[in-house]
Amino acid sequence: MNLAPYAAAVIIFAALSTIALAEKVGTTVEATRTVRATGGGKPRLVLIDTDIFANDRLRANASGNAQIRLIDGTKIVVGPNADVKIDDFVFDQNKTVKRLTISATRGAFRFISGNSKHTAYKIKTPNGTIGVRGTAFDVTITNRGTNIALLRGAVNVCDRGQRCQEIKNRCDYALVNRRGVTRDRLNSEVLHTQAQALFPLLVNETRLRRPFKQYASGCTVRRAKLVPDKIVPARPAPVPISAPAAPDPPEPSPPDASPPDPGVPNNPGNGQAVGNSGEKFNDGQRGNSTNAPGRNK
Structure with a gap:
């Protein structure tokens, strides 16, 4: 039996698969500290002007920062401790995306949608999905769940049971975990003290290029309107201090009697x-x- 035709077909299929895996989808505009890419292209350190491919998995260390522009204008910031994969990417000749799915498993990243229809974008996390409505938002995945800060536009947030809520006000926050989608979960004081851990890209945008900035650090103070996990009782009103009462006048002493002889x-x-x-x-x-x-x- 002549196996040559089958061998040729396997080689061609492998070559086509390699081309598909190596399909370029974007380029880094800025990169600092340590972010590595694996999967779509060969393993490499992500630097400025590094090509990003479909199926690339991007991992950052605790100080990593990679700013990526995709071919439809979508911008992604891979932030501290992030693990983000460009899971599905299909685009047409007009440089718009028919389908873009990003999977994130940990850490912080920012997503700013591009020129494609909002129905083309989907963000997947271990706790659920985020549907995009022409949007910019920050995501940080922690042990508590998926924390979302809306910076512009609107998102539709669903947990794994497809219980969904629409987030549409700038600086609104949501937490997605096994309890569902919870809005208004932190008060301004808690968020302000924990903001660096929850949303490091929101707190400090100095390392970001202008197109990747949202000037949203004020969200951590001005618009954080969430209820604390632990209710803190209000302080009682101070009791006014009155002037000390005047002492009672001493009782008059009886007149001294004449001493007896x-x-x-x-x-x-x-x-x-x-x-x-x-x-x-x-x-x-x-x-x-x-x-x-x-x-x-």
């Missing part, structure tokens, strides 16, 4: 008074040493 014993209760001369007087009478009116004889 130490030489003459005083025997109250006998019905008689004793004068200074030692003479005795009846009740109601007074005596003194010089004159004793009403003196008994």
Whole structure:
């Protein structure tokens, strides 16, 4: 049996597969620190003007940052600790995308949609999917779930059970996990203190080229209107401090009684008074040493 035709067919199929895998979909505009690409093209370090291919998997370290422009104008920022794959990419001759699916499993990234129809874009995470409505948004995947900050436009966020919510206000936030899609999950104080971990690209855009910026750092303070996981009771109103009350005036002391004559014993209760001369007087009478009116004889 002649196997040559079959061998030729296998070679041609492999060549076509290699071409499909190596299909260029974009180029890096800026890259700093360490981001590596594998899968679509040969393993390589992502630098400025590095070609990005369909099925490329982009992994960044804790300080990685790669800014990628796709052929339809879509812009992606691969941020700290990100693991992002261009999972499905189909475009036509008009340089618009018929289908673009990006899968992310961890870390932070930014997505800014391009010139294609919004129905062409889909973002997949371990917790659900994000449908794009002409949009810019940041995503960070943590142990809590998929955290989403809307910077422009609108997104339709669904969990794995297809329970969905539309997010359409700038600086709105959503958390997607096994509990579903939760909006307004963090208050401004918590978000402000945790923003660097939740949305590092939103907090600091200094490393981004102008087309990749959204000038949205104010979202972490001005528009974060989410309810904290742990309810913090409001502080009680301060009690006004009144002036100290004036002390009560001291009770008046009784007038000092004349001390008795130490030489003459005083025997109250006998019905008689004793004068200074030692003479005795009846009740109601007074005596003194010089004159004793009403003196008994």
